[in-house]
Amino acid sequence: MNTPIEEIRALLPKGTPLDQSLSRASAPIREILDRALERRDVAIDDVPVLLRVEDEDLRALIAAADHIRREDVGDEVTYVVNRNINFTNICFVNCQFCAFKRQRWEDDAYDHGMDAILAKVEEAISRGATEVCMQGGINPQMSAFHYRDVLVAIKTAFPQIHMHAFSPMEILYGSRRTNMSFEDYLSMLRDAGLGSVPGTAAEILDDEIREILSHKKVDVETWVDIISTAHRVGIPTTSTIMYGHVESLDHIAAHLDLLRRMQRETRGFTEFVPLRFIYENTILYQRGLVKPTPQGASDLRMYATCRLFFRGDIDNLQTSWVKLGHELSAATLAAGVNDFGGTLMEESISREAGADAGEYTTAEEIEDLIRSMGRIPRQRSTLYGEISAPAAAPLGLAADTTPVGSIVGA
Numbered sequence: 001m002n003t004p005i006e007e008i009r010a011l012l013p014k015g016t017p018l019d020q021s022l023s024r025a026s027a028p029i030r031e032i033l034d035r036a037l038e039r040r041d042v043a044i045d046d047v048p049v050l051l052r053v054e055d056e057d058l059r060a061l062i063a064a065a066d067h068i069r070r071e072d073v074g075d076e077v078t079y080v081v082n083r084n085i086n087f088t089n090i091c092f093v094n095c096q097f098c099a100f101k102r103q104r105w106e107d108d109a110y111d112h113g114m115d116a117i118l119a120k121v122e123e124a125i126s127r128g129a130t131e132v133c134m135q136g137g138i139n140p141q142m143s144a145f146h147y148r149d150v151l152v153a154i155k156t157a158f159p160q161i162h163m164h165a166f167s168p169m170e171i172l173y174g175s176r177r178t179n180m181s182f183e184d185y186l187s188m189l190r191d192a193g194l195g196s197v198p199g200t201a202a203e204i205l206d207d208e209i210r211e212i213l214s215h216k217k218v219d220v221e222t223w224v225d226i227i228s229t230a231h232r233v234g235i236p237t238t239s240t241i242m243y244g245h246v247e248s249l250d251h252i253a254a255h256l257d258l259l260r261r262m263q264r265e266t267r268g269f270t271e272f273v274p275l276r277f278i279y280e281n282t283i284l285y286q287r288g289l290v291k292p293t294p295q296g297a298s299d300l301r302m303y304a305t306c307r308l309f310f311r312g313d314i315d316n317l318q319t320s321w322v323k324l325g326h327e328l329s330a331a332t333l334a335a336g337v338n339d340f341g342g343t344l345m346e347e348s349i350s351r352e353a354g355a356d357a358g359e360y361t362t363a364e365e366i367e368d369l370i371r372s373m374g375r376i377p378r379q380r381s382t383l384y385g386e387i388s389a390p391a392a393a394p395l396g397l398a399a400d401t402t403p404v405g406s407i408v409g410a
């Protein structure tokens with residue numbers, strides 16, 4: 001089903017001069033690539049065109065993305081030493097693409113108490129983590145101020161850890177439970193130690209598609225409102241797309257365009273992360289609403305197109321080893337990617353959906369994968385600042401050195 005890795009590697013530039021790759025491309029594709037290379041905008045209508053390219057056009061697209069990545073952010077590939085904590089899998093939202101959620105009466109439903117969460121954070125720090133990434137199900141039995149209380153408990157015990165937590169869906173739920181506006185709720189979480197918010201729950205930012213994926217999920221207007229408010233109150237966020245399910249290429253184009261317009265207003269996105277849909281154990285697949293799509297060339301197309309589209313707006317393009325596996329995610333480094341994500345240490349959401357890349361990639365493994373592509377690994381903070389301690393030092397915890405204001409332009 002998936003494109004063999006040898007075929008993927010044959011698409012990568014590997015020292016071929018850019019001019020040579022461009023000269024073999026068709027005229028319409030070359031016109032788009034030239035525009036990106038000259039720092040002029042790739043238009044929304046160009047996106048579906050780029051996402052369909054084949055053969056020499058695809059090679060030229062990848063070569064252009066690799067060239068732009070080198071010009072804009074250099075040869076370093078960054079990564080963060082972090083731990084995922086999916087603190088509960090109890091959820092009433094019932095997204096059709098999610099194999100992680102459980103009803104509270106199911107045997108394997110769980111909701112970690114505060115002591116268990118603190119023990120996980122302590123263990124992560126002892127293994128060199130500078131970040132905890134925390135997201136969970138939407139648990140109807142949680143206390144109204146639970147998210148704030150978790151932050152306060154963690155930051156009181158471990159003030160040095162960067163808390164990257166709570167998707168826009170969790171922010172929506174928390175603000176409803178507390179009867180607070182998004183601004184007041186996010187400001188409260190910020191003051192309790194929230195360092196940044198994952199730009200997840202985005203899936204595809206189109207309400208008709210979202211209705212198919214999840215009837216109860218945060219709608220587009222509310223997602224934009226929550227993320228824009230986070231940026232306004234000084235909380236940077238990542239940005240994501242989940243691709244490869246029921247969406248069309250036009251939906252992808254509109255999604256990227258919306259994120260680019262938001263970034264031009266707020267400058268609050270730290271990175272963009274394309275996330276391939278993992279279909280195996282999902283209701284969408286079981287009901288025949290999605291067909292398996294081959295991994296490989298389609299992922300390189302997506303990453304390379306995003307490097308071009310976000311040029312000048314979002315510099316950091318992150319691959320996902322959880323979704324793509326180690327070999328393919330390493331290959332994306334030659335298609336515009338400059339960040340390898342995090343070590344994670346514990347990953348449940350993609351694993352439950354059928355991903356088989358494992359739960360933990362050590363810093364050493366990540367560095368080896370980066371070097372295997374001829375690039376230079378560098379451990380970073382969550383907000384792309386410097387880390388003074390070496391990645392391998394087990395207790396070498398360094399504080400996040402980048403002030404929030406410098407990312408959001410406040």
Ligand code: SF4
Nearest residue numbers: 091093094095098137
């Ligand atoms: S994706 Fe999140 S909100 Fe949706 S069902 Fe899964 S845990 Fe719940």
